Amino acid sequence: MASLMDKAKQFVVDKIAHIEKPSADVTDIDMKNLTTDSVTLESAIDITNPYDHDLPIWEISFRLRSADKLIASGTIKDPGSVKANDKTGMIVPVTVPYNFLISIMKDLGRDWDIDYEWDIGLTMHIPVVGKFTLPLNKKGTMKLPTLSDIF
Numbered sequence: 166m167a168s169l170m171d172k173a174k175q176f177v178v179d180k181i182a183h184i185e186k187p188s189a190d191v192t193d194i195d196m197k198n199l200t201t202d203s204v205t206l207e208s209a210i211d212i213t214n215p216y217d218h219d220l221p222i223w224e225i226s227f228r229l230r231s232a233d234k235l236i237a238s239g240t241i242k243d244p245g246s247v248k249a250n251d252k253t254g255m256i257v258p259v260t261v262p263y264n265f266l267i268s269i270m271k272d273l274g275r276d277w278d279i280d281y282e283w284d285i286g287l288t289m290h291i292p293v294v295g296k297f298t299l300p301l302n303k304k305g306t307m308k309l310p311t312l313s314d315i316f
Contacts (some may be wrong), residue, residue, distance in 0.1 A: 174182070184277055184291075184294060185215040185216075185260060185298075186215070186291065186294070186297065186299070187212060187213060187214050187216075187220060187247065187287075187289065187291070187299060188212075188213045188299070189210055189211065189212040189213065189214065189287055189299055189301055190210070190211050190298060190301070191208055191209070191210055191283060191285065191302075191303040192210065192211050192254075192303050193208070193209040194206060194207070194208045194209075194281075194283065194303070194305070194307060196208050196307075197207075197258070202221060202263055203260050203261060203262045203263060204260070204261050204263070205258055205259070205260050205261075206229070206258070206259050206260075206307075207256050207257070207258050207259075208227075208256070208257040208258075208259070208283060208285070208303075209254060209255075210225075210254065210255045210256075210257060210285065210287075210301065211251065211252050211253070211254050212247045212253050212254075212255065212299075213247075213251075213252045214247040214248060214249060214250065214251060214252075214253065214286065215250070216249060216250070216291075217249050217250055218249050219246040219247065219248055219249050220249075220289055220290075220291070221243075221245075221246045221249040221289065221290065222243075222244050222245060222246065222247065222287055222288065222289045223226045223239060223242075223243065223257075223288045223289060223290065223296075224240050224242050224243070224244070224288045225238060225240070225241040225244050225255070225257055225285060225286070225287055225288075226238075226239070226240045226241075226285070226286040226288070227241075227257050227259065227279060227283070227284065227285045227286075228284040228285075229259055229261075229282075229283050229284075230281065230282045230283075230284075231279050231281045231282070232280065234265075236259075236261050236265055236281070237259045237260070237261055239259070240266060241257065245302075247289075255283060278306050278307060278308045279306065279307050280304075280305075280306050281301070281305060281306070281307060282303070282304045283301075283302070283303045283304075284300070284301070284302050285300075285301040285302075286288075286298045286299070286300050286301070286305075287299040287301070299316075
């Protein structure tokens with residue numbers, strides 16, 4: 166009887182392991198709003214849903230780092246759903262105060278850009294699997310605007 170239970174458990178584990186899961190990609194990071202004290206960055210995410218029903222996203226958690234320093238972090242609760250059998254785009258906005266840019270001036274002074282690492286977690290509920298967090302990571306370099314870009 167024990168071997169039958171073990172076989173049943175293994176069957177379920179194998180089936181769950183091969184269930185197609187949603188995928189996502191950080192496609193773009195742009196500067197959207199410049200004010201006198203901060204800049205707003207927006208990260209575009211494309212999420213692909215392989216299921217034949219909409220997939221609600223419970224939350225998006227994010228962390229933006231540069232030069233081994235945390236720029237910003239936070240959580241967006243209930244940002245919406247991913248359409249069934251489709252790709253859905255979402256935007257993750259983050260406001261960065263200029264005083265942070267001053268703290269990493271060595272990196273800025275060399276080439277007037279910021280090397281960044283963007284970590285995003287999309288938490289959703291997948292039938293049969295349950296609560297699932299899809300981790301995303303993007304590393305890159307972002308050119309900062311010059312005074313002529315601002316004025």
